[in-house]
Amino acid sequence: MQTKETKGLVLYNRNYREDDKLVKIFTETDGKRMFFVRHAGRSKLNSVIQPLTVADFIIKINNNGLSYIEDYKEVRLYKAIHDDLFILSYASYLSALADAAIADNTADPQLFAFLKKTLELMDNGLDYEILTHIFEVQILDRFGVGLNFHECAVCHRVGLPFDFSYKFSGLLCPEHYHEDIHRKHLDPNVPYLLDRFQNVSFEELQSISVKPEMKQKIRLFLDDIYDNYVGIHLKSKKFIDDLDKWGGLMKDSFQ
Numbered sequence: 001m002q003t004k005e006t007k008g009l010v011l012y013n014r015n016y017r018e019d020d021k022l023v024k025i026f027t028e029t030d031g032k033r034m035f036f037v038r039h040a041g042r043s044k045l046n047s048v049i050q051p052l053t054v055a056d057f058i059i060k061i062n063n064n065g066l067s068y069i070e071d072y073k074e075v076r077l078y079k080a081i082h083d084d085l086f087i088l089s090y091a092s093y094l095s096a097l098a099d100a101a102i103a104d105n106t107a108d109p110q111l112f113a114f115l116k117k118t119l120e121l122m123d124n125g126l127d128y129e130i131l132t133h134i135f136e137v138q139i140l141d142r143f144g145v146g147l148n149f150h151e152c153a154v155c156h157r158v159g160l161p162f163d164f165s166y167k168f169s170g171l172l173c174p175e176h177y178h179e180d181i182h183r184k185h186l187d188p189n190v191p192y193l194l195d196r197f198q199n200v201s202f203e204e205l206q207s208i209s210v211k212p213e214m215k216q217k218i219r220l221f222l223d224d225i226y227d228n229y230v231g232i233h234l235k236s237k238k239f240i241d242d243l244d245k246w247g248g249l250m251k252d253s254f255q
């Protein structure tokens with residue numbers, strides 16, 4: 001087994017036998033790995049194996065089984081995320097989505113950096129719903145789903161009030177709406193924003209502002225896309241959906 005140092009993000013931990021834990025960490029250099037922590041309750045590692053903790057881990061990688069954490073430094077805990085149940089539930093969903101999107105034991109430093117940066121921006125108070133939409137759109141290709149929200153699938157023109165078509169797995173311009181009688185009839189701002197989200201840089205994010213009603217339309221369409229092309233059902237996503245319903249009820253009853 002080789003010892004090395006890598007940045008890592010804790011995805012989750014679970015109990016194992018009496019007092020031991022299995023910890024899944026998304027490492028920058030070695031992808032997602034399962035680590036064994038003996039006597040976790042009494043271990044100095046206990047504080048750094050909590051979900052959504054980022055640290056520099058000194059690890060022993062075992063390619064044929066469980067790996068081990070020897071030590072750690074430079075811990076970062078996302079305080080603002082942990083202080084707010086809504087933000088925490090969205091952040092947990094993104095880490096579960098990253099976990100589902102790639103195979104274990106395979107390095108994906110780009111996805112690691114993207115997830116870490118997205119969580120940092122959430123922690124810094126940027127709109128967590130928009131950050132989630134951007135993450136969901138950009139991670140689609142890790143699920144093998146390549147959707148073009150930029151041009152008409154038939155004539156390739158750009159910058160028009162587009163609609164989405166499952167028949168074409170892409171956009172249709174007004175001239176080609178008739179090619180699919182089952183087109184989605186989206187608000188054209190939805191594909192427009194998804195096109196921006198697909199290509200947005202983190203520097204631009206500060207300037208993106210979307211009204212709640214539009215966020216709701218994007219949410220519904222992304223759910224539809226995930227149902228049709230990705231087909232995963234994460235508990236953390238269901239939790240968000242329930243939380244939103246419950247949050248809506250709370251707001252209604254206070255009005």
Ligand SMILES: [Zn+2]
Pocket residue numbers: 152153154155156157172173174175176
């Ligand atoms: Zn067209």
